[in-house]
Amino acid sequence: MKRSKILWSILVLLISYNAHAQMNPKIKLQDALKLIQDNYVDPVNDEQVVDAAIKAMLSSLDPHSSYISREEIEAMNEQMTGSFAGIGISFAMVADSTFITGINPDGPAARAGLQVGDQIKLVDGASIYGKGLKNQDVMRMLRGEKGKAVKLGVVRKSQTTPLEFNVMREQIADLSINTSYMVSKNVGYISLAIFSQSTRREMDAALKKLKTLGMTKLILDLQSNGGGLVEAAIGVADEFLAKDKLVFYSVTNSGVKDNYMTGGFGQFMTGDLVVLIDESTASSSEILTGALQDWDRAVVVGRRSFGKGIMQKGLELSDSSVIKLTAARYYTPSGRSIQKPYAKGKTDYFEDFNRRMASGELTEGGHVNFPDSLKHTTLLNKRTVYGGGGIMPDKFIPIDTALYSAWLNKLMNSGRVTQAAFNYVQQNRKNLTDRYADFDAFDHSFIIDEQMIDQIMTSAIKQGLKLPPVTDQVARKTIAVELKAEMADMLYLGKGYALRIRNEASTAFSTALDILNNQKIYNQFLEAKPSKNTSAPTKITKK
Known part of the structure; x- marks a missing residue:
């Protein structure tokens, strides 16, 4: 009898445990909020608690699912619509x-x-x-x-x-194009900062203008472009690809597949094209780059891109806040998923840059190896390309360690370079504009005074900023470029002069120009190459 009672007690406990273990998650969340409201030592702001709960739930899914408040939505809408009242x-x-x-x-x-x-x-x-x-x-x-x-x-x-x-x-x-200009008599340049509602219209106008100026070849700069509206990426792809070309396809959790095609209304579907990318090129930028690479339409120059291959859907809550939820994976036309792994959590995911730098991937080629399972072929010339974590460039360019250094970041954030440039322009504006009537004259002839660089570096070091020695020529050249770039923007009405000066000091930019100026080399990049091993061809020696 005693044994029966014990068994009966255990059975009741198991039934009770089972009932609680299978509790409706929605009710559990409501109960948790009620317990906090009734028992927490201080008054509780219900909205703050619920917002924190939603953010925590989404953060457990993937690095790109997130909660966006009403205020944040307003700011994002302003950026995506491409205009503001100012x-x-x-x-x-x-x-x-x-x-x-x-x-x-x-x-x-x-x-x-x-x-x-x-x-x-x-x-x-x-x-x-x-x-x-x-x-x-x-x-x-x-x-x-x-x-x-x-x-x-x-x-x-x-x-x-x-x-x-x-x-x-x-x-x-609030334009998505940083600047567009003619580099030489037949090579144009467009720098795209973001994909917004105005991007297609801007690209259309920029391409038309450059073509009237003689452009037959183009450098499309997507470096540090973190993405934006997917529809805008399709629109830009349409500028370069013929009608009914697949830009990408998406697959939902239920297996539904959607194809996104070009409409055939582009301005530049046949001229030679080089696309610049780097480790901060992400999302919609990768969609565009992947499509152009898969269709053998462009030579991709730079470093492996960020690796975001999942698409988010905005789901509005009753208070106009939004849950941005990952709803599908996207694939390039050749079938590549370029999403990098995120199983170790958001912090680890966004530490990828530091790992790439430490491994040597960003400073020299040959450090990235992919298994055969991630190997794909382009659709026309059957070149080998890779998925599994960003777009691999056709031509590797090492990172400029001076531009990405901690010391330069601290120096620029200190405001010393901006202040020195501003003071010089304020004191010499009339002399400068008299001597250099336009940007081209300034760009061609103006040279930064070495004493100005001395003063900036010396004052920064005295204030405790750890900079290279004043005699370090790489550091001095980097500061000179930044000084001249800021001065140009302060001297001349218009947009993009600073970037033009920085481009002249950029290895990626000069490499792109070299490729476009040599038809044989350009063609060689787009030809099929025999695959000798599973290592992606990230570096090609420049002759």
Whole structure:
């Protein structure tokens, strides 16, 4: 009898345990919130607790599923739509002062009479001088409702008294193209920063303009392009691929497959094309690069891309916040999945750059090996390409260790380079514009004074920044390029002058130009090559 009671007790416990173990997860979540509300020592903000729970749930899935608040959604929508209500200026914070460094020649600030070099001291009567404000703080004050004026108090070097301007806010294009220009008589260049709703329209206009200037070959720069709207990537692919070419296909968790094709309305479907990528080229940029590589349409130059091959769907909650949930995997036309592994969690996933640098992958070729299972062939010339973690370039370019160094990052963040460039331009603006009437003259003839570099490095070292020795020629050259680039943007109306100067010092850019200038080498990159082993061909010796 006693034994029967014990067995019966164990059975009851097991049934009870089973009932609790199989509890509805939705009810469990509600119960957890109720327990927190009733028992936590301090008053609880229910919305904050629920938001934290949602974020934690999504973080357990993959690195790209996330929760986005109402405020964050508004900011993202502004970026993706490609416009905002502002006054059409760029500015720099120098010694806690706000100076105008660039003006959109077609914008409201230009029409109101503001000038490059003006110091903004008041915004709608509120002082912004000496307040320790950040760029984002000032930007929020300058932007606002379309059709509503902002009142600026300005100090101008040539004037003895402060000036006042009422500038009407207008829709300002937040362009996805950094710059486009002719590199030589037949080679054009386009740098694409993001894929937004305006990207296809911008690309169409840029290609048309470059073609009228004689472009027959193009460098498309996707370095550091972190992606954006997938629809925009399809639109850009359409510029370069013939009608009914597969750009990519996606597969959902239920196995549903969707193909995304070109429409055949492009501006540049036959000219030679080089695409620049690096370790920060991700998502929509990889979709575009993968399609161009798989169709043997472009030579890809640079370093292995980031490796994001999963697509997120925005699911709106009742309060207008959004759950960005990974809903499908995408594949390049040859069937490559380029998503890198994320089983070890988000922190490990985003530490990939440091692993690549430590392994030597970013500084020299031949460090990446793929198994045969990740091997694919391009659709026309049957070249070997690889999936499993980013797009492998056809031509490897080592990372510029000076540009990606900790010391340069600290120096640029200190503001010393910007301040030195600004001070020089402010003191010598008339002499500079008289001597160098346009950017081309400045770019061709202006040389940075070595004493300016000495002063920057010496002052930084005295303030405790760990920089290379003042005699380090690589460091000096890097600083000189950054100084000249910033000066160019401060001197001339327009956009993209700084990038043009940086391009001239870029190995990736010069390599792309060399490839386009040699038809034989260009063709060789796109020809099928026999595969001798499972190591991806990441480095080819330049002759």
